[in-house]
Amino acid sequence: MEQLTGQIRGIRVGWSEGGDPEGGPLVLLHGFTGSSDVWGSFEQVLGGCRLIMPDLTGHGRTDSPADPGRYGMEEQIADLDALFDAIGLDRFSLLGYSMGGRVAIGYAAARQERVRRLILESTSPGLLLEEERQKRRDSDKNLAAFILREGIPAFTDYWEGIPLFESQLGLPAARRREVREGRLCNRPEGLAGSLLGIGTGSQPSYWEELHGLSMPVTLITGSLDGKYAAIASRMLKALPDARHAEVEGAGHAVHVENPERFATIVKEAINEGGQP
Known part of the structure; x- marks a missing residue:
């Protein structure tokens, strides 16, 4: 993978590119506490595509930025x-995991003409009711x-203990260390800004917009993640x-817990209609 940076709308943005530069483009958006690095292990199996992996604001x-508003959905x-536009990308397949999936839904709703197909892993269109959002x-x-008060190591200890990631306790120790090291690379101000600016309660609800998304959509969830399996069914x-x-x-993190099956589903999705 080639790691790149550039000035985009007044901030430094990092992204990685890999795969076949002449292949159909596939954009991959990571989740909260992640970065473009989480997709590195998929470069070989998805290598027939041109892979573009941005680091979302406050990550990687x-x-x-100091202003939480700079993390909002419209800004993303x-x-x-x-x-x-800067890298000459016109139409592409778009894949997003969790927070990245919410950004992918927002992007697809706003820019349908650019998105050939949408692949969403363990994600949600947001919260429908204002009471829930508040x-x-x-x-x-x-x-x-x-x-901000306790720092990244203390937060990582807490985050790894929430029920959403309980299924990862069964992963090999080396894989768990790899995931933890990725989380520890984060910056307190980046994660705090992300929560405040584009947390599920701060983003718009896209439930009504789903009816108007005309591109093919593949929803991926794990059987042990009942909450997001139910959201996917809706x-x-x-x-x-x-x-x-x-x-x-x-x-919740299918790409971490069963990367082989995840890659197979993604390849099937992008091959359904020819090029991504």
Whole structure:
């Protein structure tokens, strides 16, 4: 993978590129506490594609602005648009995991003409009710304050212990260390800004927009992640052209817990209609 940086709309943005430069483009968006590095192990199996892997705001080699508003959905969409224009990317398949999946939904809703197909792993279109959003904003505000006060190691200890990632306890020790080291590379101000600016309570709800997404959509969830499997089932009913792939024995991070099956599903999705 080639690691790159550039000035995009006033901030430094990092991204990685790999695979076949002449292949159909596939953009991959990581989740909260991740970076473009999480996709490195998929370069060989997805190598027939041109892989573009941005570091979202506050993560990886992308700057961590002081203003939480700079992390908001409209800003993220504009940053991605500017990056794609800068590297000559017109139409592409778009894959997003968790937080990255929420950004992918927002981007697809705003820029349908650029997205050939959408692949969403363990994600949500947001919270439908304002009461739910306010409760989540309050929770994210408290967590952001904890990160800034206690630092990344203490936050990582907490984050690894939440029920969402319980299924990762069964992974080999080396794999768990790799995931932990990636989380420890984060900056407190980046994670705090991300929670405040584009947490589930701060982003728009895209449930109503799902009906208008005309591109093929593949939803990926793990069978052990009941919450997001249920969300995917609801999304499946709202999307005009979608399928849901559930991976047995996997939790929230399917690409971590069963990378072979995850890669197979992604390859099937991008090959359904020819080039990505």
